[in-house]
Amino acid sequence: MQKRSYRIVLILSVVLFAFTSQLFATGQTEAGSSDGPEESYMRLAWWGNPVRDEKTIGVANLYMDNNPNVKIETETTGWGGYWDRINTQVASASLPDIMQHDYAYMLQFVQRNILTDLTPYVDSGVIELGKVSETFLSGGRVDGKLYGISLGTNAFSLVYDPTVLAAAGIAEPDSTSWTLKDFEEISMEIYKKTGKQTMPFSTTDPKVFFDNLIRQTGASTYAKDGKSLGFTDTTVLKEFYNMQLRLLEAGVLVAPEIAFVTVTAEEGQLAQGNVWCDYIWSNQLASTQAVAENPLKMVLLPQIENAKRPGTFLKPSMFFSIPASAENPDEAARFLNFFLNDGAANDILAAERGVPIPSDVREALKASASDVNKVVFDYIGLVADNSSAIDPPDPKASGEFLKLFRDTTQEVLMGLISVDQGVEKIMKDGNAILAK
Amino acid sequence: MDSKTKKLLKRNLSSLGFHTAAVIIGFLMLYPVLWMISNSFKTTQEIFGQNSFSLIPGELLTENYTRGWRYNGTTTFTTFFKNSFIYTGFATLGAVLSSSLIAFGFARIRFAGRNFWYTCMFLTLMIPFQVVMVPQFIIFYKLGWVNTFLPLIVPMFGGVPFFIFLMVQFIRQIPVDLDNSAKIDGCNKFMIYSRIIFPLIKPALITATIFSFYWRWDDFIGPLLFLNKPKLFTVSLALRMFADPQTSTDWPAIFAMGTLSLIPVIVIFLIFQKYIVQGLVTTGLK
Amino acid sequence: MTSLTKDSPGKDLGKSLSERKALFRENLAGYAFIAPWLIGFFAFSIIPILTSLYYSFTSYDILGSPVLNGVDNFKNMVQDKLFWKSLAVTFNYAFISVPLRLLFAFFVALMFNRDVKGIRLYQMVYYIPSIVGGSIAVAVMWRRLFMADGAVNSVINLLFGLDVSTSWIGKPETALWTLILLATWQFGSSMLIFLAGLKQIPHFYYEAADIDGANRFRKFVSITFPHLTPVIFFNLIMQIIAGFTVFTQAFVVSGGSGDPLNSTLVYALYLYQRAFKYYEMGYSSAMAWVLVLIVGLFTAIVFKSSSSWVYYESKEGN
Structure with a gap:
């Protein structure tokens, strides 16, 4: 009996020690690789999935082929894990040389001096921005300094299935002129004729939809300094809720118990054929289209009454930033330029991160773009002519505010509180959160 | 009838x-x-x-x-499985052996400060990992252990509180008379541990092995923090990489690789299960 | 709090030299055996634990440096509605799922503790749900089961001719129950421990009882149950700790959001959101220590009670 226990341990040990060599081999290549005097070593980090990984690694390899002295170490995870890892790396001062960044977290990183100002690299021509219009760059600017370069442009949109409208005998909406009222009528009409419902306004983050409406009044969700709400007139907020409640009352709106469950694109109501439209960022069209029955179309969100300006804006889908602690920032900047402007590199990337910002790259890619990407390219072109400037990056307390907004929206739609109560909650608690 | x-x-x-x-x-x-x-x-x-x-x-x-196995073309699941086996194997070996040693100390030896340390051990169980994650990462970073398996394996040799407690409970089920008679026969403490207690708590050791293997195999946050390079990824880490909320997700590949990742855990269970089912041959007792 | 013995062995006043020597050797042996744990504790645990204790009295956003702010975090907690909400969710979860899991595990283990053909297969089948754990496949699966048009409703409607279209995971009133169900479904690990405990009971007790003509119930009450108490005690303690610190299942099922309307926002999930979504590591650490106090209290109560119901073969070490 005793012997048998030992035998288990023995077998385990043998199997394990077979792997030992491997373990230490890994350690050794590590030490050797960063030794050479001329070798330029840099770490590149991004979030994504295997498809994006393959493309990004492809560009890194291409860059290393062109510059044999450079060694790029790639570090990648999915979106969720990415920020856990990056935050831990900030705390231990071990950020990579170049990292993918998001608009939502930009300001906090800049305020803590974690990122490098890229302006000197632009001035010296290391990063070539001659073909890039300022509207694509402003998202990466804080107080006039450039902290991130957009890897693709994004805009919020209403995506719909034109065959549903055709079946209901309704004309397709015109981006530049249709109103919220039109939207309500179309939704009611479609439900009557086809039984297809309407999604509540952007359930993952209802603030995005509301933001578009409030921007049309000339105000914005957050005040410029991010310390309070950027609006005091609650008319739009009330209508935001009242319209959804009217639709819900009529059975047109998907019940909040269903709509607010976080699901994958494949499980979404549009993919399931239950609704006629959804509200997505333009770079989500590929995944939305992949699971939809018919070719989808994109339009701008409808206009409110007496709109003072377009509510839609161009937003960097993601940035490349260079941390202030980067050990090899110069190489990182050269790589960034390559990633941004090089034709061969962009052929590999194929606009997977969003519509590229240099006009020549954009034109070159558009010609060879897939049908889905063509829709996105056209939509971005449309937005470029019908947009207003992006608001400053989200303030630090925005995470908590978004939760408040989403929770309140659910409470209102589930009938747990009245519209007035909901509005008061957002105004009062929202200001308190932002003032913290 | x-x-x-x-x-x-x-x-x-x-x-x-x-x-x-x-x-x-x-x-x-x-x-x-x-x-x-x-x-x-x-x-x-x-x-x-x-x-x-x-x-x-x-x-x-x-x-x-x-398609799933291919992953991103550069690194494949061959690498991830290999890494998972290395990490899980060493970590489990360390966790089970060390825990049994430590459990023997807590259960069978009356030393000054025993209750204090035992309480400390429970404290480490109760504190949510999320708040010790950052300081712990800094320690391993300063040691230069990031991007190696060391931060995932070495701490396991310090024992796992869950297993230590489990084994203490099992050891306390074994009559002390056994220790005493062994002592009379000239056994020292280590011999009592290795020759008497260790074989007698086999069901606990086996259970711990099955659990440890699964926990380490399934561990996501440790590999996420300490292993940045795809060539060091484990299976559980790679599996999470498939899903990205912004782009399309290859669900069939996730399910395929998810299915494959269950196999080693099931095999380990089957190998060790028979020692639980068989139970103890109790002739050595009393 | 947690104690193995009542009297301290360190009191050696008035003892002879040889006794002291023996005592010293005993201490030495004890520390030698627990040395791996001690080394690991001092090298990897103590600093992070103390650091998090320090953080709990600071305002710390991870990106910058911690700034002492006294007991502000604890004061804010009292005002924080979500703090109380998450506490309530966690208590609900723990008080329902822990007994359910233990009961299931206990009875299934008893049922499977026999020498029947195919028993190993059964054990494996009942253990398998526990090894799909926190994978993202589980999240998808759980939604497919409990959505309005999910499998559960289909089965209910088919069996009872009803027309149920409740979105079980979308309704604040029912969402936590699906989480509890998920936890109960994964009772396999406690079951294995019970099985191992059952195997540890020496056979001769049963043989002796057979000679005395005891029936099965009698044997269960006088042999099986008492001998299993250390393992029941172990499972109870571990499930209490696991119940109060539950994170993975809640994170996976709601995608980290605590949806719908925070009805699955368990304490550890909220604490995670505070630390890594809102960058409030100080507040999060303070929350963590409140949790330690709560779990510690429950654990201590169970430990204190154990002397009256847990039966050990060896009452005292050495």
Whole structure:
């Protein structure tokens, strides 16, 4: 009996020690690789999935082929894990040389001096921005300094299935002129004729939809300094809720118990054929289209009454930033330029991160773009002519505010509180959160 | 009918009842897992479509496996499985052996400060990992252990509180007389541990091995923080990389690789299970 | 709090030299055996634990440096509605799922503790749900089961001819129950421990009872149960700790959001959101220590009670 226990341990040990060599081999290549005097070593980090990984690694390899002295170490995870890892790396001062960044977290990183100002690299021509219009760059600017370069442009949109409208005998909406009222009528009409419902306004983050409406009044969700709400007139907020409640009352709106469950694109109501439209960022069209029955179309969100300006804006889908602690920032900047402007590199990337910002790259890619990407390219072109400037990056307390907004929206739609109560909650608690 | 056949019939009936109940409940238990396996052969549309609850795929799409295994083309699941085996193997070996040593110390030796340290051990169990994650990372970073398996393996040699507690409970079930008679026979403490206690707590050791293997195999946050390079990724880490909320997700490949990742855990269970089922040969006792 | 013995062995006043020597050797042996744990504790645990204690009295956003702010975090907690909400969710979860899991595990283990053909297969089948754990496949699966048009509703409607279209995971009133169900479904690990405990009971007790003509119930009450108490005690403690610190299942099922309307926002999930979504590591650490106090209290109560119901073969070490 005793012997048998030992035998288990023995077998385990043998199997394990077979792997030992491997373990230490890994350690050794590590030490050797960063030794050479001329070798330029840099770490590149991004979030994504295997498809994006393959493309990004492809560009890194291409860059290393062109510059044999450079060694790029790639570090990648999915979106969720990415920020856990990056935050831990900030705390231990071990950020990579170049990292993918998001608009939502930009300001906090800049305020803590974690990122490098890229302006000197632009001035010296290391990063070539001659073909890039300022509207694509402003998202990466804080107080006039450039902290991130957009890897693709994004805009919020209403995506719909034109065959549903055709079946209901309704004309397709015109981006530049249709109103919220039109939207309500179309939704009611479609439900009557086809039984297809309407999604509540952007359930993952209802603030995005509301933001578009409030921007049309000339105000914005957050005040410029991010310390309070950027609006005091609650008319739009009330209508935001009242319209959804009217639709819900009529059975047109998907019940909040269903709509607010976080699901994958494949499980979404549009993919399931239950609704006629959804509200997505333009770079989500590929995944939305992949699971939809018919070719989808994109339009701008409808206009409110007496709109003072377009509510839609161009937003960097993601940035490349260079941390202030980067050990090899110069190489990182050269790589960034390559990633941004090089034709061969962009052929590999194929606009997977969003519509590229240099006009020549954009034109070159558009010609060879897939049908889905063509829709996105056209939509971005449309937005470029019908947009207003992006608001400053989200303030630090925005995470908590978004939760408040989403929770309140659910409470209102589930009938747990009245519209007035909901509005008061957002105004009062929202200001308190932002003032913290 | 004489009483003997009656008894036999009764036993057969109760056996039939037992098996029927076990199979029906077993199917309910297993359905979600079977569904997952069946999804690994389906198309995305089948997985999420009208007939998504079906356990029988339209056609057996084995390319889900090849596509999933390929991962990003540069690093494949061959690497991830190898890494997972290294990490899980060493970590489990360390966790189980060390825990048994430590448990013996806590259960059988009265030393000053024993209760204090035992309480400290429970404290480490109760504090949520999320708040010690950052300072812990800094320690391993300063040690230069990031991007090696060391931060995942070495701490396991310090024992795992769950296993230590488990083994303490089992050791306390063994009469002290055994230790005493061994002592009279000239055994020292280590010999009592290795020759008497260790073999007698085999069910606990086996249970700990099965758990440790699964926990380490399934661990996500440790590998996420300490292993940045794809060539060091483990299976559980790679599996999470498939899903990205912003782009399309290859669900069939996730289910395929998810199914494969269950196999080692099940195999380990099957290998060690028989030692639980067999139980103790108790002739050595009393 | 947690104690193995009542009297301290360190009191050695008035003892002879040889006794002291023996005592010293005993201490030495004890520390030698627990040395791996001690080394690991001092090298990897103590600093992070103390650091998090320090953080709990600071305002710390991870990106910058911690700034002492006294007991502000604890004061804010009292005002924080979500703090109380998450506490309530966690208590609900723990008080329902822990007993359910233990009961299931206990009875299934008893049922499977027999020498029948196919028993190993059954054990494996009932254990398998526990090894799909926190994978993202589980999240998808759980939604497919409990959505409005999910499998559960289909089965209910088919069996009872009803027309149920409740979105079980979308309704604040029912969402936590699906989480509890998920936890109960994964009772396999406690079951294995019970099985191991059952195997540890020496056979001769049963043989002796057979000679005395005891029936099955009698044997269960006088042999099986008492001998299993250390393992029941172990499972109870571990499930209490696991119940109060539950994170993975809640994170996976709601995608980290605590949806719908925070009805699955368990304490550890909220604490995670505070630390890594809102960058309030100070507040999060303070929350963590409140949790330690709560779990510690429950654990201590169970430990204190154990002397009256847990039966050990060896009452005292050495």
